[in-house]
Every structure is written in C-alpha cells, then in structure tokens.
Amino acid sequence: MHFSNVLAIARTQSKSEDFRALIARTVPEHLKVDTRCYGQLIDAQESHVHYRAIIIEIDTPSASNLTLDIIRKTRDENPGCTIFVVVTFASTLSKTKYYLAGADYCVKVVETSPEKKLSLFDAFLSENARLNQGGLILDQDRMCIYGDGKKLEISFVEMQVLEALIQRRLLSHNEIAEVMGLNTKYYDSRALEKSISRLRSKIKAHYGENIIQNIRGYGYKLSRGLICANHFQPVKEWSNRE
Known part of the structure; x- marks a missing residue:
C-alpha cells in the first residue's frame, strides 16, 4: 500500500500547488507532500493513498459547505490521520460543523500572509508529530491511566467518559x-x-497534556493520538442527539 505523509488540499489546482510549497517548508525533508484541489476529490473514486496528515484550506464562504463533503470523504479513507482545517476568510461560522464532519483541528486565519500560515502549519505539524509518538493508555479493568511511567487513578464515571470519547472522539453535552x-x-x-x-x-496536572477539548455550544472532543484504551466495552447508541 502506498503511504504518502501529507496531503494539501485547496480550492483550485494552482492554489493547491502554492499551498503545497508553503507546507513543504515546514515538514521534514523525508516527508512527501501531495496536492489535490476540491474538484479532484469530489469526483474521485476511493483513494488507495493513505496520509499521516491532511491540511485543507477554505478561502471563500462558498467553499465552506463544499469542504464538509471533502472532510467526510478524506476521514472515511484515512480514519487514523489528523485532519487540519484552516479558514482564511473573515467568518463568524462555527467550527463545530467541521469537527462533526471529521476534522481534528480548525483554525481561522484572517491574515493570509505566507508567514502567518507558515507559523501555523509548523506549529501544527510539530504538535501532530509529538502527539503521535506515543500516548496514554486507559485501563478500564483497573480504572486508571498509564503513561510516561506514571499511573493516575480515575473514577468509574470518568473512565466511562474517556472510553466513550476514545471510541467516538466527539460527543455532545x-x-x-x-x-x-x-x-x-x-x-x-x-x-x-x-x-x-x-x-x-486532573490529567493535565499528572501528564501535562490537555487531551479533552471544549467545543463551545456543542460538547467535547478528544485530541487524536494522545490516549488509547487497552480494550473496549460495547457502547450503546445514544437516542438523544443534538
């Protein structure tokens, strides 16, 4: 199976090439950066290329809803990758819809200077690489978290919340x-x-990591790659959804 490390997605082919050139300045030399434009992804059949990180630029209001389908498609084809969305137009749109579609991170950058984007991508890719070096382990039998040579005991309810977040990643209130x-x-x-x-x-004080992110007006999501469970118990379907 072909594995390519980073995919840069932008609205047009020329923009995606500019996007790729910018991202290539931030990633290690051994990582390959592929490019796609919106149309290529919408019309394409299932891809056999799998990515470590996918970075999507949304630069116009009209592109906002179009990219939701792209996020869903890339998430389905790359379930383990980290998807990063950067919105580069002035907008009051909620980030929640991007998270619900499958994005892991969403940043609004009204300033579209290459320097600003470069600093954001550099910070994101560095953080993504750090998070995926390893992580914490949730032990449901002992109701504790292991990691970095430490053990943190948690309550039964806390264990259930973490287990549900690990399985679903994003939960409403x-x-x-x-x-x-x-x-x-x-x-x-x-x-x-x-x-x-x-x-x-409690987790941050013990391990120095903020693994649960607040999604304003919706609920919480788990940072991908930071924690896994040693086994899963069946989780029932929730009937009350927002």
Whole structure:
C-alpha cells in the first residue's frame, strides 16, 4: 500500500500547488507532500493513498459547505490521520460543523500572509508529530491511566467518559450526560462542565497534556493520538442527539 505523509488540499489546482510549497517548508525533508484541489476529490473514486496528515484550506464562504463533503470523504479513507482545517476568510461560522464532519483541528486565519500560515502549519505539524509518538493508555479493568511511567487513578464515571470519547472522539453535552448516567432532559449543564473540567485538569496536572477539548455550544472532543484504551466495552447508541 502506498503511504504518502501529507496531503494539501485547496480550492483550485494552482492554489493547491502554492499551498503545497508553503507546507513543504515546514515538514521534514523525508516527508512527501501531495496536492489535490476540491474538484479532484469530489469526483474521485476511493483513494488507495493513505496520509499521516491532511491540511485543507477554505478561502471563500462558498467553499465552506463544499469542504464538509471533502472532510467526510478524506476521514472515511484515512480514519487514523489528523485532519487540519484552516479558514482564511473573515467568518463568524462555527467550527463545530467541521469537527462533526471529521476534522481534528480548525483554525481561522484572517491574515493570509505566507508567514502567518507558515507559523501555523509548523506549529501544527510539530504538535501532530509529538502527539503521535506515543500516548496514554486507559485501563478500564483497573480504572486508571498509564503513561510516561506514571499511573493516575480515575473514577468509574470518568473512565466511562474517556472510553466513550476514545471510541467516538466527539460527543455532545447530551451524549456526555447519558454516559455519566444523568437525565438528559433535566441535568445541570454547569455541573456536567465542572465534572469534565476536573477530569481535564486532573490529567493535565499528572501528564501535562490537555487531551479533552471544549467545543463551545456543542460538547467535547478528544485530541487524536494522545490516549488509547487497552480494550473496549460495547457502547450503546445514544437516542438523544443534538
């Protein structure tokens, strides 16, 4: 199977080549950077090329909804990769729809200078490489987290939340509430947020990593590559979805 490390996606072929040249300045020399434009991905059949990272530029409002299908397609074809979306036009659009489509990171950059983009891509790819060097392990039997030669004990509810996030990566507030055994119609949202905040703080204090990201107005997502489970228990389908 052919493995290419990074895929740069932009609206047109010429823009994708410019995008590739910019990204190539940030990645190690041994990594290959492929390019695609929107049309190539929309019309293409299933790809047999698998990527470590996919970076998608959205530079116009009209391209916003079009890229959602591209994100879904690339996520289906590259389930283990990290997808990074950079929005380079002035917009008040929520990032949530990109996360729901399968993106891992979404950054809005109104300033479109090459220097600004370069610094963002450099930071992202460096962080992505660091996160995928290894990570934490959730031990459901012992209700603890292992990593970096340390052990962190967690509660049963905290273990269930982490397990659900590992399996689904992105959960709404209602889905988190159901995992925690709360009434999804009457639970106290502030209490839920405090519970997740305590879990985040506990892990960060112990390992120095913020593995649970808050998605404003929606819920929480897990940073890809930072934690895995030693085994999975079946997770029921949630009936209350936002």
